[in-house]
Amino acid sequence: MSHPHPVARRMYDLVEPIGLMPYFADESDQALMALGLRNPWDAYFAGRAAPFGGTVPAEVVHAVFYNFAPGEVARHLPRVWELTTPEAALAARERGCVAGLRRILGDLADTPGIGRAGDLLLTAATSAPVEGRALFSALRALPVPREPVARLWHAATLLREHRGDGHNVALLAEGIGGTEAHVLHALSVHMPAKEFGRVGHLPAARLTAVIDGMRSRGLIGTDGWLTDTGHAAKERVEAMTDRLAEAPYNALGPGELELLAADLAPISATIRAVFPS
Template sequence: MSHPEPVARRMYDLVEPIGLVPYFADEPDEALMSLGLRNPWDAYFAGRAAPFGRTAPPEVVHAVFYNFAPGEVARHLPQVWDRTTPEAALAARERGCVAAMRRILGALADDPAVARAGNLLLTAATSAPAEGRALYAALRALPVPKDPVARLWHAATLLREHRGDGHTVALLTEGVGGTEAHVLHALSVDMPAKEFGRVGHLPAAQLNAVIDGMRARGLVGTDGWLTAAGRATKARVEALTDRLAEAPYNALSPSELNRVVTDLELLSAAFRKVFPL
């Protein structure tokens, strides 16, 4: 059903802390690295790209992930599949995420809220159309975990990637490229692009060329910060991302939505205490 008020932004605030477990907690990287991978970025690409299998070329993964600089994906894929398999990577990623969630949640990991939230989020996460959402569709083809903590993480990951696929659409609609998306976000929170982790490692000339291109389009001013047009572009990207992320929650009744919000408020608070959100 369609809810009277948009819910995607509120749910993003509650689901995102769980969806970030693979990227902010140590256990998922440790589990993936134990498979013989070389470094945390091997672990990142093996874990996140595993739903596509070993035959997806780096160009396809680059296109789906969208916001990596040219050549970054190819430094890790398909080489990681010489060291492990997508199936082993998926299992290690889930195992590591569950271990991290149990550590962070403590006694809450066995609270009935985990099973309730996981089941309701899964209903939402598996209800949306998959057309045009490649990573979401690949994840939806995976088996659903039976363990309540694993199920909650799986549902949160589905919703995160569903939103992420829509975010890519929003960026494309506004003509914002992958590396530009990171610059746009960094500057929107008043952080110099060179200090933002996802692009700060790029050679200065490469990053400056991206910023110069945004300046030529009127998104960045001569002072290096977003112009009014740049901030308006960022606002339109976020608004469209929210609209495109609404569909899953239409599968929940108002009472179910209230129930999952209440449970997630309790659970997400634990992750916000340890993740730099």
Template sequence: MSHPQPVARRMYDLVEPIGLVPYFADESDEALMALGLRKNWDAYFAGRAAPLGRGVPAEVVHAIFYNFAEGEVARHIPQIWELTTPEAALAARERGCVAGLRRILGDLADDPAVARAADLLLKAATSAPVQGRALYAALRTAPVPAEPVARLWHAATLLREHRGDGHNIALVTEGVGGTEAHVLHALSVDMPAKEFGRIGHLPAAQLEAVIDGMRARGLVGADGWLTDAGRETKERVEALTDRLAEAPYNALSPSELDRLVADLEPIRAAIPW
């Protein structure tokens, strides 16, 4: 069912912090590195690309992940699959994330609210169409864990990748490339692009060429900041991303959605990012 008011942005605020556990809690990288991986970025690509399987080439992962600079994915894929398997990476990532989430939540991890939230969030997360959502569709094939904290994290990850696939669609719709998306975000929060972590490591000439291209399209001004057109583009991308992220929550009744929000609020409050 469709809800009277859009809910995707509200749910993003509650669910995204759970989906970010692999990137902020050390336990995830530690579990993946124990498989024999050599670098933190190996752990990132092994954990996130594992649902796609061993045989997917770097060019396809690059296209699906969307926002890495040329050549960055190929530094890790397929080499990581010489060190471990996608199945082992999936299991290690889940173990690490559950350990990290349990550490963060403390006694709250065993509260009945976590189990309720996990079940309702999973109902939403497994209800959306998969068409056009390559990473979400791949993750849908992964085993669903039974333990409540694991189910909660798994559901949040499904919703994160569903939204991420939709965000890529929104960026393509607006003609914003992968590195450009990072520039657009950095400048929208008044941060110089060269200081933004995801692109700050790029060679200065490479990053400046991206910004020059955006300047030529009227998105960035001569002063290096977003123009009105640039800010409007960012707003349209976010609005379309939210609209495309609504579908999972249509599986929940209004009372289920209210219950889910109430149960997620203390969980979100306990997560420090």
């Protein structure tokens, strides 16, 4: 059903903390590194790209992930598949994220709300069309865990990557390139681009060229911050991302949405207390 008011932004705030477990919980990296990977970025690319299997070229993963600087993906893929397998990486990622969630949630991890939230999120996630959603569709092809905490994390990951695929569409529609997306985000939260983790490591000349290109299009002013045009572009990207993320929640009725929100609220709040944004 179609809801009278947009729910994607509301659900994003509740689901995103769960979906971020691979990047904030040490257990995820530890489980992946135990497979013989060399560093946390090996763990990132192995865990996130594993649904595609071990034969997809780095260039394809770069296109799907969208927002890494040229060459970053190729420093890790396909090299990681000489050290482990996609199947082992998927299992380790899930195992680590479940361990991290259980550590953070404590007794909350064994309450009925975990199972209810996981089932409702899975209903939403598996109802969404896969067309144009490369990473989401790859995740959809994976087996669904039965254990409630793992099921909740899996469903949240599906919805996170569904939204992420749509976010890439929104960026493309605005003509915002991958590295530019990070600059746009950093400046929108009043952080100098050179201090933002995803691009701060780039050679100064490369980052300067990206910023100069955005300045030439009127997105960044001579003061180094976003112009009104830049802020408007960012707002359009976020609005389109929300619109494209609505479809999964149309599978849930108003009562189910309210129950889901009520169950997710303490889970999200507990995680945010440990990993504040």
